[in-house]
Amino acid sequence: MKKRRLLYYYLWIILLFSYFIVCGMFLQPPGEIVRGLYRIVTDPSVLVSDYLEIGGIAATFINAGLLGIICTAIVMKLDMKPNGSIYLALFCVFGFGFFGKNLLNIWPILTGAYMYSRRKRQPFRNYIVIALLSTSLAPAVNQIFVLIDGPTVSAMILSAFSGVMLGFVMPPIASHCVKMHEGFILTNSGFASGFIAILFVSMFRSFGVELKGREVWSSNYTNELAVAIIFVMMCMIFVGFIKKDESSRTLVELNEETGRLVTDFFVLYGKHIPLINMGIVGIAYTVFTLIWAGSLNGPFTAGIFTIVGFAGFGLNLRNVIPITVGAVLGSMLNIWPHNSNTLMVIILFGTALAPFSGYYGPVWGVLAGFIHMCIALNLSSITAGINLYNNGFIAGIVVICLLPVASSLRDDY
Template identity: 35%
Template sequence: MLISKKINNSKPLSRDRQLQILLILPLSFIIMAFIFDDFKNIIEGLYRIIVYPDTLITDYIEIGSLGAALINSALLTLINIYIVWKFRIRINGPTISAIFIISGFSFFGKNIFNVWPIYLGGYIYARYQKTNFKTEALITMFGTALSPLISEIAYGLNLPLYVGIPLGILLGILIGFVLPPLSSHMLRVHDGYSLYNIGFTAGFLGTVIMSLLRSYGFAVQSQKILSSEYDMILKIFLSIFFIILIGIGYYLNNNSFKDYTRIFFFSGRLVTDFTQLCGYGITLINMGLMGLLGILYVIMSKGTINGPIIGALLTVVGFSSFGKHPKNSLPILLGVFLASATKIWNIDSTIVIISGLFGTTLAPIAGEYGILSGIVAGFLHLSVVMNVGIIHGGINLYNNGFSGGIVASILVPIIDAFSKED
């Protein structure tokens, strides 16, 4: 495929405008929260979200309320956008992905209590290395994958609160401190073929921590608490948001979809930053299209939109600025869909649907090695992801990242060994 010499033809977008685009989602969450809930209910719901153990899968819409879950997500997203603004972090593919992944997982696992110790750990690591926190900020933002561990130790192990809360916070700081060197190193295991690298790292780290806890007789059980009552409202809301993204992208791309298909030239392997390679216009069009594709996948699977599925959709949309596009993601979705039709799990269950959506972490395999390899990767992913959660007891929110890393590490060298010489 030919791509133009000048790789970025979008209208220039000032930093303020970039920030404003990021603000659309959290601000609309706040408006929606107060349409569907009153202030008192939201505060009570937020309290329940904070004190409830958050191991996979805990839907905050069910634990708190729709309004409380929306406000929780909006607050965390706004604070992270503030961090991006304050430290003058460049708003590119990884940053957009980090913001969207935080927005999404704030519906099932990340809350306004349990993420901060990990940030503090990242900050202490930066001070220890005598660098600016800006250098470690991205890893720390992604690194909140293990925040359920903090809630679990604080509230879930039946420890007295004056022991559980400080212990949880201390462990969170420790996680934030060790994640930066660990996550960078783990990239080499899968060579950048799984996009949720922190999920892979957090999976191993969570496994070690959980093994330690089990050695002392503490048992952490995964759970399944899901809502189902806001399916249609959330489908409409998210569809409108994705169409708005396409609209802004269309405007920035000189009122056209011209050159959108050149995004397919890229395999998506880490590091593929579409904001730099194709411009903000095409990136936003891609994000919106991938969001609509995700909703279509949920509808085709006869699924119900709830907290975890919102999380999966927003993660897909975020990473569509950083590696995912329809050409490399569809084979993965097809692989998971085929797998769910032939294996023992129900095709319409939330856990199978999110495995498909999150499974697009393996999109670079389809992008690099072709459709068939992508289908095989998706097919394998479903079996692996359904079995690895037990190892870390559900404390790693990015369980699909853990599974994706394992599948990529196993599959890529095998495909490579049987592929033709250059």
């Protein structure tokens, strides 16, 4: 594809990432930004490590923006025509640049996926989406580095080697996992990462090395985050409305889709209608988060941008609202404060179950969201915080449990 046309396709998302970089440059002095970036790349980065608290808002904005720009450049170098799966992967990398992924820990994972493509004698472009999504395991790189008292040469080598191995095994495992949930979750990579993380953590614990998650949350940047997020969402809606697509299909039709994998809105509805859906969903969940939790932080921001990515690849308001209703009910009925940070994160990332709700209906969606909340509160420790898409793993478990029942009852009618 001609480079100029390729740049046109990716221009909007490049501008989005650049916006956060520029904002970051004006929010704090250069010296503080550099120190913040250093704290970010040397942090263990396991769940939950809010980079806004660790490195400050400027360094976090720049970290996330640069991750997005770099990964977009890789995709463009591979001459990939954009679609919903690519945009989803880019938004996931960018969003988790607010907690968990940084400018150092993604590279061993990407290298491992690249080596797998070479071993299979296939072009890396065939694996770039799963490679980007495999960075869900990036905290494992930092965790090993910290465990053996880095920075030393041995610590760097061992952490890099571990990351390469994780990236290498991710593509075949992710490919197999699709068969297990049959396309009824949007985070297949998170489901696969969960199994890999369990194996990784169990091996360390078997040798007496205890890996643990933690909770570091920020609470001081709600206004800045709200303005930034809503501004970029409104820009996406504006671009979607002013551009005419060759597709005659409408936003109403998009909201009638079940979302079951693979439902690529950019393939089905053109380049601009999905942008409207992404912007609307992004604003809706930003406002909902502000009302329900009363604040915004790094993990919430990651959740919102992940949902925005989903909204180009199967998620719409019709199939996601029942999931959120079920998760909210679960948060209200359990023993924890309903608006706690942990529960809000579960609500946001539980939206990965949207295809299940879209296919089997809102009642099943509410039930799935409710069960997801219950399981997520009790199963997170087994991955020790190294799987950033842990709720994707939980979503897969929920679907595996509910799918046989829902399918059986559906067949009776």
